[in-house]
Amino acid sequence: MSRVLGKLASMQSRSVLQGGKIRSGLARRSLSTDQTTQRHPRTIFSGIQPSGIPHLGNYLGALSHWVELQKTAVPGDRLFFSVVDLHALTVQRKKDAPSVKDDAETMTAALLAIGLDPSRCTIFCQSHVAEHLHLAWLLSCITSMGRLNRMTTWKGKLVDARNANSEAEIDESHLNVGLFTYPVLQAADILLYRATHVPVGEDQRQHIELCRDIAQILNARLQESLRPDDYERSAFRSPELLITSYKRILSLRDPNQKMSKSSPDLKSRILLTDSTDVIYQKIRGAVTDSQREITFSPEARPGVSNLLTILAGCTGENVFELAEKFGNAGHGELKKTVMEAVEETMKGPRSEYLRLLKDRTYIQQVLRDGAREARKTAQQTMREITDTLQI
Template identity: 55%
Template sequence: MKILVTSKKSYPAPGISSSGPIASAISVTLERPDRIVFSGIQPTGELHLGNYLGAISNWVKLQNEARSNEQVLFSIVGWHALTLPQNPKDLSRSRADMLATLLAFGIDPKRSVVFYQEDNQCHTELSWILSCITPVGQLRRMTTWKSRLATKRNANSESEVDESILNAGLFTYPILQAADILAYRATHVPVGEDQTQHLELARNLADSFNRTFDPKKSFFPLPSQLITPHRRVLSLKDPSSKMSKSSPDVSSRISLTDTTSEIERKIRGAVTDSIQGITYDPVNRPGTSNLLSILAGSVDEDVEQVARRYEGKGHGDLKKDVVEALDGLLKTPRTEFERLRQDKGYLSAVAKEGAEKAKQRTSYTLQEVRRLVGLC
């Protein structure tokens, strides 16, 4: 993995002014890492195989390969979940389950900063300041806003329905997403192509803030999209679309907490085709190719190489091997997840420690932002 290295910087510890007699008398500083990686995940819905192969496995790799001059932060973004209606009890349980899932699948709180977004108020404070320099027109162009609006209009028979039917949080959450990133002055963000537009907004807001309030020094770095190996996992029932935790058909996805029997049932019922033999052809054989891709991801091999092993074999052989590979991949983390979710004291301690580390990083950011905009 290519590492972008720049000169090392440091900044005052939280609560210490960057100038004056106190600063000169206290030499405590927090070293600013050369590379800061930030990413977030919503706590709602059970994570599925696509989430693991497309995101979490890469998070773990980034964590494990991080050097001493790098920092990685992963946030469970509860405020973002509120943009859609939530049952409070379900949301509270989902937050803890998401943390348990991340820990069970390899996120190590000793090597990464993992925390609940809502435990660090710096996110919302910075979001408000950024919202004051964000053009409304830029938010209207966001694909997620337009798609939500289109969905609501299609579901309503009245043609005059307009954007007033959606809540303001759905409209402004890209600003909060930008604040999530900029609060840590992150240099890299591992996101898929579907989030590129949101990252561009974060870059635009960072640039706008710098030009307006700090034209000489440019306080905020412009975060770069971190391209990581990505395996696109498709629905088991409709291989023309991605595997999704929002699909009403639970048989369309492999949840990370599925039992062996559930995995077997779902894979045996997965859509393939009637063509004899096994070949990797995503265009003409999407269902079969999806199973090959899932198998390759589960054993961390090249999919073309995996496909060659099935020359002369049938779908029954492939599905059997996919079940075995998935069960082998998920068995140990699944057991660890069940153990962790019962240990509420440990989860609370991890979340608290992570939040303290997060606030330690962002307190300086907000201190400087307030100074630059004239609030102190």
């Protein structure tokens, strides 16, 4: 046992919050050094819905990737990270939920707490830049119903919102127009800033492909009305996907479902605000199985595999190597190590998040400054598009 613990001791996350910045083992392999040298400047856009306090799955997925993108940015790169509150309106909110405005501010606090720096990236609220809706309407007028009918991700969103067991329980009677046209607004979000790269999960691949198609349609319109030299300057690049390499984090209580804020079981997820004791209780109660040996097999052993995935996300280690090092140490030893790694990873951001929530004035100022900066690019893009469309 001591041999196992000795090997694992060096794997613990080194997350340390210093002056509002976080240094972490998270996502250290998501972007290599080679990718940040000898390349053209990039414009990166990504958004997150303000749907409550972020959980561990959010943190180990998109959010840690954003921090890594900021860390590896080179001179000339532009990073736009948006709290997409308009997208949050596409599913029905609970009656006792905070207002969208409050949720947007708390999500902004979380982005700052994990290490996003307003001096190195633009953090803003989607609804604060009116050009998002303006462009979305124009794009909806050149996007066919056939293209939108091929988008199926709305079913997954309704599964989460309604806490359904599967997509089989969802049908079109639950679908509103806003959710159906969600991919068009997402395309507007991306094209408005002429993003060259978009970090998203694999489930958003369909939407980015649609965005690329819409960019080609816009370029065809531009080519018809502009001189060749002007077209070269004004044409939209097809945005490239930056798929995060992390596996999704699953529910602690039902490892056949992803970790979600909409689950009625509070013990199914670890929130950014959870105390040390609460984290320990939730992981201690995580579903595993009856086999003592620790192996990584998501299909056959989803509970144990989920714990290994969480540990790997916190430490930067390979899940198969972790499983091998644990061997026959048992579930108790695995859970203990996961508890310690999660607490080490979350304690810095948690402390900063709770501090920031007491300073709403600062959060609101960050959003105002971010919207002002985002608007500069958005308004320029809209001038070019409206001139081309002659409206």
